[in-house]
Amino acid sequence: MQKHIRQAIESGVPDSFSFMHPLMRKNYGQWDWHERPRPGVLHHVSLYGDEIWTVRAGTQRQMDTDTIRELCEIADEYADGYVRFTIRSNIEFMLADGSRVASLIDKLLEQGFPVGGTGNAVSMIAHTQGFLHCDIPATDASGVAKSIMDSLHDEFINERMPNRVRLSTSCCQINCGGQADISINIQHTKPPMINHDLVANICERPSVVARCPVAAIRPALVNGKPSLEVDEKKCVCCGACYPPCPPMQINDPEHSKLAIWVGGKNSNARSKPSMQKLVVAGLPNNPPRWPEATAAVKTILQCYKEDARDWERLGEWIDRIGWQRFFDMTGFPFTRFHVDNWSGSRYTLNHSTHIRF
Amino acid sequence: MKTQHKTPNLDQLESGPWPSFVTGFKRLAEKNDMMADLLGQLEHSYENKKGYWKGGTISVMGYGGGVIPRFSEVADKFPASAEFHTLRIMPPPGLHYDTDILRKFCDIWDEHGSGLLALHGQSGDMMFQGCSSENVQGAFDAINELGFDMGGAGPSVRTSMSCVGAARCEHSCFNEAVAHRTVMNSFTDDLHRPALPYKFKFKFSGCPNDCMNSVQRADMAVIGTWRDDIQIKQDEVKAFVQTRGRQYTVDNVTSRCPTQCMTLNADDSISIDNRNCVRCMHCINVMTKALSPGKDRGVTILLGGKRTLKIGDLFGTVIVPFKKLETEEDYTGLVELAETIIDFWAENGLEHERCGEMIERIGFATFLEGVGIEAEPAMLAQPRSNSFIRMDTWDEEADKWKQRHAEKAGVK
Numbered sequence: 001m002q003k004h005i006r007q008a009i010e011s012g013v014p015d016s017f018s019f020m021h022p023l024m025r026k027n028y029g030q031w032d033w034h035e036r037p038r039p040g041v042l043h044h045v046s047l048y049g050d051e052i053w054t055v056r057a058g059t060q061r062q063m064d065t066d067t068i069r070e071l072c073e074i075a076d077e078y079a080d081g082y083v084r085f086t087i088r089s090n091i092e093f094m095l096a097d098g099s100r101v102a103s104l105i106d107k108l109l110e111q112g113f114p115v116g117g118t119g120n121a122v123s124m125i126a127h128t129q130g131f132l133h134c135d136i137p138a139t140d141a142s143g144v145a146k147s148i149m150d151s152l153h154d155e156f157i158n159e160r161m162p163n164r165v166r167l168s169t170s171c172c173q174i175n176c177g178g179q180a181d182i183s184i185n186i187q188h189t190k191p192p193m194i195n196h197d198l199v200a201n202i203c204e205r206p207s208v209v210a211r212c213p214v215a216a217i218r219p220a221l222v223n224g225k226p227s228l229e230v231d232e233k234k235c236v237c238c239g240a241c242y243p244p245c246p247p248m249q250i251n252d253p254e255h256s257k258l259a260i261w262v263g264g265k266n267s268n269a270r271s272k273p274s275m276q277k278l279v280v281a282g283l284p285n286n287p288p289r290w291p292e293a294t295a296a297v298k299t300i301l302q303c304y305k306e307d308a309r310d311w312e313r314l315g316e317w318i319d320r321i322g323w324q325r326f327f328d329m330t331g332f333p334f335t336r337f338h339v340d341n342w343s344g345s346r347y348t349l350n351h352s353t354h355i356r357f
Numbered sequence: 358m359k360t361q362h363k364t365p366n367l368d369q370l371e372s373g374p375w376p377s378f379v380t381g382f383k384r385l386a387e388k389n390d391m392m393a394d395l396l397g398q399l400e401h402s403y404e405n406k407k408g409y410w411k412g413g414t415i416s417v418m419g420y421g422g423g424v425i426p427r428f429s430e431v432a433d434k435f436p437a438s439a440e441f442h443t444l445r446i447m448p449p450p451g452l453h454y455d456t457d458i459l460r461k462f463c464d465i466w467d468e469h470g471s472g473l474l475a476l477h478g479q480s481g482d483m484m485f486q487g488c489s490s491e492n493v494q495g496a497f498d499a500i501n502e503l504g505f506d507m508g509g510a511g512p513s514v515r516t517s518m519s520c521v522g523a524a525r526c527e528h529s530c531f532n533e534a535v536a537h538r539t540v541m542n543s544f545t546d547d548l549h550r551p552a553l554p555y556k557f558k559f560k561f562s563g564c565p566n567d568c569m570n571s572v573q574r575a576d577m578a579v580i581g582t583w584r585d586d587i588q589i590k591q592d593e594v595k596a597f598v599q600t601r602g603r604q605y606t607v608d609n610v611t612s613r614c615p616t617q618c619m620t621l622n623a624d625d626s627i628s629i630d631n632r633n634c635v636r637c638m639h640c641i642n643v644m645t646k647a648l649s650p651g652k653d654r655g656v657t658i659l660l661g662g663k664r665t666l667k668i669g670d671l672f673g674t675v676i677v678p679f680k681k682l683e684t685e686e687d688y689t690g691l692v693e694l695a696e697t698i699i700d701f702w703a704e705n706g707l708e709h710e711r712c713g714e715m716i717e718r719i720g721f722a723t724f725l726e727g728v729g730i731e732a733e734p735a736m737l738a739q740p741r742s743n744s745f746i747r748m749d750t751w752d753e754e755a756d757k758w759k760q761r762h763a764e765k766a767g768v769k
Contacts (some may be wrong), residue, residue, distance in 0.1 A: 067381050072456035
């Protein structure tokens with residue numbers, strides 16, 4: 001007999017109110033002000049006079065079920081059985097009783113979850129899948145995030161940066177990790193290596209041609225077989241052809257390098273949102289700890305911390321001091337690769353005599 | 358139990374103060390063969406600096422997307438993790454959970470999958486990682502029975518995100534959770550059955566701090582704002598100035614205002630020229646007790662944000678400077694706007710072209726005409742500076758503007 005196949009219930013996004021801490025449900029839309037009594041803790045007060053304390057802790061994001069059960073036990077003991085997560089995979093426990101904050105923090109630290117990531121701190125890295133699950137990764141994601149957060153742990157548990165610092169990593173040049181104050185992304189440096197025997201059977205050639213941002217791919221007959229060829233002078237090594245056509249291998253264990261970009265900002269506070277800009281490339285993709293990339297991130301953070309004014313985001317600090325001084329201070333080389341050649345790039349050039357000497 | 362692979366590279370990621378994913382993987386590997394071989398493949402990737410997954414086609418009954426299929430290219434070495442698919446499941450807005458539901462997810466995932474759960478992916482999904490092809494349907498059925506549904510993947514409307522918002526933030530300018538659900542649940546068909554030019558993402562941020570990074574990551578960003586005056590508690594302003602000092606207040610609050618619309622008065626109170634306030638949030642962020650957004654709240658809607666592929670990163674652009682989101686009619690208006698835009702893009706976008714890229718290709722003025730939205734100064738940083746344009750219908754266009762103004766004046 002044929003097995004009955006269940007039809008999906010197309011319920012969409014579930015309602016959040018039943019999963020919300022009761023105090024948050026009661027005071028929904030009625031919060032009045034907040035303060036941060038210590039790093040990792042938020043204290044919100046509502047117009048009704050209700051108070052709620054939030055304790056934020058870092059997680060590894062990629063969690064085994066036992067880790068989640070462990071966090072559930074903590075939530076049951078301290079936070080009435082409710083938790084929420086932040087966009088950067090931090091977990092938050094909400095407490096109705098402020099006197100229990102200290103013991104919850106002790107408990108989290110004892111179980112190995114760092115408490116912090118609030119206010120002017122370095123929060124957890126927004127990251128991608130990497131070797132663990134992506135089909136086009138040139139590097140790992142969880143391992144890079146773990147390595148960098150290990151070395152920035154002190155900046156996660158303290159609030160001693162000029163303003164908040166948001167980091168991201170991406171394991172291919174599509175950059176799913178997103179814009180951030182500091183972004184650590186893979187950068188391919190060689191055009192794809194094409195396995196011409198496989199292209200005809202695997203790839204839908206017109207859509208691969210269409211995918212190329214610089215029109216460097218064209219259909220060709222290679223060894224009597226329909227395939228694709230790449231104009232290597234035009235190719236920007238972005239890897240966009242690889243997902244629709246895996247025989248166009250872009251990942252190169254030797255030549256795919258890491259690059260660091262800074263000054264991305266999505267908030268509208270003070271200045272308008274901004275895109276991140278290239279600082280340094282050519283860093284080795286060096287698992288399991290990526291020490292060179294971590295060192296470069298720390299150099300940037302150190303200069304920012306020492307020189308920026310209170311409330312300046314990383315990009316705003318550089319806008320004030322100028323790129324010349326930024327490169328002088330950090331010691332990274334300035335190259336012709338920092339000059340954008342893409343459409344619209346004239347607006348990134350200096351059209352004035354405003355120069356710092 | 359399967360023999361455990363040696364993982365000298367991954368072992369080095371177990372030390373240090375940050376929680377280690379490797380330790381959790383090893384715990385799972387002791388009871389789950391799939392995770393034992395997954396660890397082996399991951400170590401293999403660390404050794405060779407190469408990924409070994411390829412995609413495929415896996416879905417559940419009735420849907421076209423939501424499962425990310427992964428087949429190993431080194432299955433001969435690591436057979437138990439030959440299939441390691443991910444189920445993307447949509448979380449509640451604001452990522453709230455009770456422990457009861459989290460434990461149920463854990464039990465389901467231990468039974469049907471690897472026991473590895475990522476909270477959360479970059480689009481905002483719960484990612485149930487590591488499922489064999491055979492178990493995908495069973496795992497989804499069990500999760501679906503709990504009232505949770507599949508997220509988006511492929512050329513479709515994608516899973517959305519909204520901030521904690523009104524649930525715990527005094528800056529919240531609209532009901533993020535309700536807007537998020539109302540919009541998303543109007544597009545379940547476009548989410549579950551990929552048939553658009555490419556992905557389309559909605560994100561909801563309660564205020565201009567944009568904690569969801571919607572301006573750079575969402576095709577349609579809905580960001581809270583207000584039209585009236587910033588609310589000031591002058592006694593709290595004075596308390597702030599007295600604690601931190603006048604110098605600190607000038608250096609960190611008033612002089613940081615991007616439009617210089619704030620003055621610190623001699624009596625330690627603050628005056629704001631609200632007509633010139635651009636709702637940047639800085640002063641409110643610093644003086645959390647003394648200042649808050651005004652009372653006439655709503656949203657600004659921006660369109661076309663995305664990351665690099667294929668023409669480079671784009672910000673969203675304002676298409677609706679202000680919209681109230683209070684009545685059922687307001688929400689219907691928001692959904693209809695999204696429908697109009699998605700329909701136009703589905704009709705005119707090229708394959709694999711994001712909405713913002715289509716706008717770049719056809720021009721913003723053309724796009725506005727296509728979706729029937731009138732241009733407004735708030736949509737621009739500045740009017741054109743290039744004189745190469747044909748303007749023979751100037752008088753008609755100018756009349757439209759005058760008429761719209763007259764109508765607005767009439768409403769007031």
